Amino acid sequence: MAAWSFMSIISCFKVKCLLCHKELTYSNNTSSMLRHYRALHEHAPTTVNPQTSQISKKEMVNEALVNMIIKDSQPFSIVEDAGFRELLQVLDPTYVIPTRKALKGMVENKYRETKEKTKEQLQQVVSVSLTSDMWTSLHMDAYLAVTCHFIDEEDKLCTTLLDVQHFPKCHTAENLATGHMKIMEEWGIKDKVKCLVTDAAANMIACVRTLNVRHAICIAHALNLIVKKSFDDISSFNEIRTKCRKLVTFFRTSTTAKERLAQVQEQMGRPVLKLIIEVDTRWNSTYNMLERLFSVERTSGGSPGLSKD
Known part of the structure; x- marks a missing residue:
């Protein structure tokens, strides 16, 4: 007998028996439904419409x-x-x-x-913490994203995205504070926010001060700044980074060069690897860029088919 002939879905994770109206947990399979039917209804007359x-x-x-x-x-x-x-x-x-x-x-x-x-x-929760960030879309539109973190009744850490709202206003501390306050009031957590995590931008720091809540600097942003400053203090390394960026940019913007690089790797019987460009906001992308260049250089074997200039 098909499970759905006697079961009705009532939510993403629950179904209800049409014979006895008992609710069962649903996890994208019908095993529990069939067990329920065989245990309670298999030998009983059914009147399902x-x-x-x-x-x-x-x-x-x-x-x-x-x-x-x-x-x-x-x-x-x-x-x-x-x-x-x-x-x-x-x-x-x-x-x-x-x-x-x-x-x-x-x-x-x-x-x-x-x-x-x-x-x-x-x-139902006593307190929450928020993480907030400003970001820009591909069309250069500014957005404010706010995420909420809390511990539920089962002592489980829960995270939910509260809002990603278009933010056309100037990114002043006052405007940012107003935007955050509206989101907190909308979700009914104005008096429950114990900490707000942001980057180290001056306007964000001033925004949190205006909201009068505890502030924490995002460790990922802090780590990125530390590494970037370290790069700036090593002129020889920066020179290497600059040359590598130019090389990667050339292969990423030239269809002919990109295809030729792939052909050489195939001729050498090696996996075809694409070059990676570093991203300013992700310090590890510099490592990824250099590592990939080194791997490609080894797999192409310094082939004369590729110019080293």
């Missing part, structure tokens, strides 16, 4: 679709892709794929539902 079962299966697929969009950062337009529609048609010919607009509404409902549950959870 097939139409109700079909609706439950549709709700389950809708839930899975919404979760896929959220977890994999997929666009709403995926429901219009021919290959995706063909896949769902093969898996379940009876399933009616929602439109892009309908899917957007389903994701928004999921967001509101999850947000309310998280708010309720935050009301």
Whole structure:
């Protein structure tokens, strides 16, 4: 007997028996459902409405679709892709794929539902800590991101992203403090914030001072600054870094050079390795860049097919 003929999905992690209305934990398989049926209902008469079962299966697929969009950062337009529609048609010919607009509404409902549950959870905790950072999108739009950390009733460390809001205002301490305060008030944690972790930027430090909460400098940012300052004190090493950056930039911006590098590695019977460029905000990217250059130089064997100039 198919599990979904007597079970109804009620959330991402719970299902309900249509025969006895008992709720069971759901973890993407039907084993517990079948065990429940065999133990309690296998030899008893069943009166499950097939139409109700079909609706439950549709709700389950809708839930899975919404979760896929959220977890994999997929666009709403995926429901219009021919290959995706063909896949769902093969898996379940009876399933009616929602439109892009309908899917957007389903994701928004999921967001509101999850947000309310998280708010309720935050009301039960005594204190929280926040991490905050300003970042810029590929289109040069500024955003303020705030993440909350707390210990739940089971002594488990929990983390939830509170907001990633567009921040077109000047990044003054006053504006940043106002932005943080609005987020804290929205989530009902204004009087529960015990510490705010940020980078060492002067405006962030002044912002936390305005909020009058304990401040901690992000260890990753601090480590990056320490390493970068150490680089600056070694002129010979900086000269090597500069030359390596120019070399990597050349191969990353020239299609001909990039293809030639791959050909040489293939001719040598070695794995094709792409060059890595260092990133200012990640000190270990300098190490990765140098290590990759060294590996590529060894795998190409100083081939005459590549100029060393």
